[in-house]
Amino acid sequence: MTDNLSLINRARAAFPQITPAIGAFAAVDEQGGDSFAAIRDTAAILTATNDLIPPLYQRADATDERVLAWVDALASSSVPNQYSKVPYLKGGPSLLLLGPTGVGKTYQAYGALRRLSIIGIGCAPAAASITDVFAKMRPRPGVDSEAVFASYAASKLLFLDDLGAAKSTEWTEEVTYRLVNYRYEHQLPTVFTSNAAPKELGERVGERVASRLMEMTQRVVIKGADRRLGGAA
Numbered sequence: 468m469t470d471n472l473s474l475i476n477r478a479r480a481a482f483p484q485i486t487p488a489i490g491a492f493a494a495v496d497e498q499g500g501d502s503f504a505a506i507r508d509t510a511a512i513l514t515a516t517n518d519l520i521p522p523l524y525q526r527a528d529a530t531d532e533r534v535l536a537w538v539d540a541l542a543s544s545s546v547p548n549q550y551s552k553v554p555y556l557k558g559g560p561s562l563l564l565l566g567p568t569g570v571g572k573t574y575q576a577y578g579a580l581r582r583l584s585i586i587g588i589g590c591a592p593a594a595a596s597i598t599d600v601f602a603k604m605r606p607r608p609g610v611d612s613e614a615v616f617a618s619y620a621a622s623k624l625l626f627l628d629d630l631g632a633a634k635s636t637e638w639t640e641e642v643t644y645r646l647v648n649y650r651y652e653h654q655l656p657t658v659f660t661s662n663a664a665p666k667e668l669g670e671r672v673g674e675r676v677a678s679r680l681m682e683m684t685q686r687v688v689i690k691g692a693d694r695r696l697g698g699a700a
């Protein structure tokens with residue numbers, strides 16, 4: 468319990484501007500909850516998100532105010548668990564981050580997932596570049612492509628990076644459409660990124676995918692230079 472508490476406190480200390488969903492675990496008892504369960508659940512949320520994030524983005528923070536507004540919207544529509552009082556994601560808007568190579572789309576997206584976990588919102592996220600989803604789904608012996616598909620499509624919160632980045636084939640178009648359409652029909656919050664220019668999006672991902680993205684997401688265009696080339700603003 469002490470370990471869990473210090474893990475939570477250390478993680479949150481790095482983000483003093485964030486108001487944790489549960490500020491004082493002892494107070495959970497007064498609300499008719501179980502403070503031990505609250506600490507355990509909150510620690511599990513932090514660990515689950517941490518384990519998902521590649522080393523390069525382990526310290527990423529969402530700094531774009533439009534991305535922060537999306538984090539707030541998700542946090543405020545989450546609902547507390549009956550026993551631990553830890554809030555869990557319950558639907559919410561999706562986000563589409565657009566912008567050229569290297570401006571920080573993936574950084575903002577992982578930063579947003581980290582913030583949600585540090586605030587203390589449970590959402591068991593999944594995250595992958597869509598090119599990795601294609602690679603994992605590619606039909607071959609011993610692989611259940613539909614199970615791989617479902618592990619992303621049905622996730623409570625999904626970060627799907629690099630839409631329209633892979634060379635498209637009929638099969639990749641179908642998988643992209645099915646993934647986006649599943650998220651769309653089930654109204655599941657999703658962060659998408661693409662380095663397509665807004666006007667090119669339809670051409671890059673297909674008009675039916677682009678149309679759904681336009682309806683379901685808050686669109687954020689990130690401008691600037693390629694940070695990998697040392698041209699950061």
Ligand SMILES: Nc1ncnc2c1ncn2[C@@H]1O[C@H](COP(=O)(O)OP(=O)(O)OP(=O)(O)O)[C@@H](O)[C@H]1O
Binds near residue numbers: 567574662
């Ligand atoms: N706000 C930031 N502060 C510090 N470093 C950043 C920030 N945003 C991005 N970076 C760093 O800049 C590099 C490029 O960022 P990122 O990978 O997010 O770009 P991207 O827009 O996703 O590019 P691509 O379109 O090629 O996928 C990474 O090393 C990332 O860690």
Ligand SMILES: [Mg+2]
Binds near residue numbers: 572573574628629660
């Ligand atoms: Mg990226």
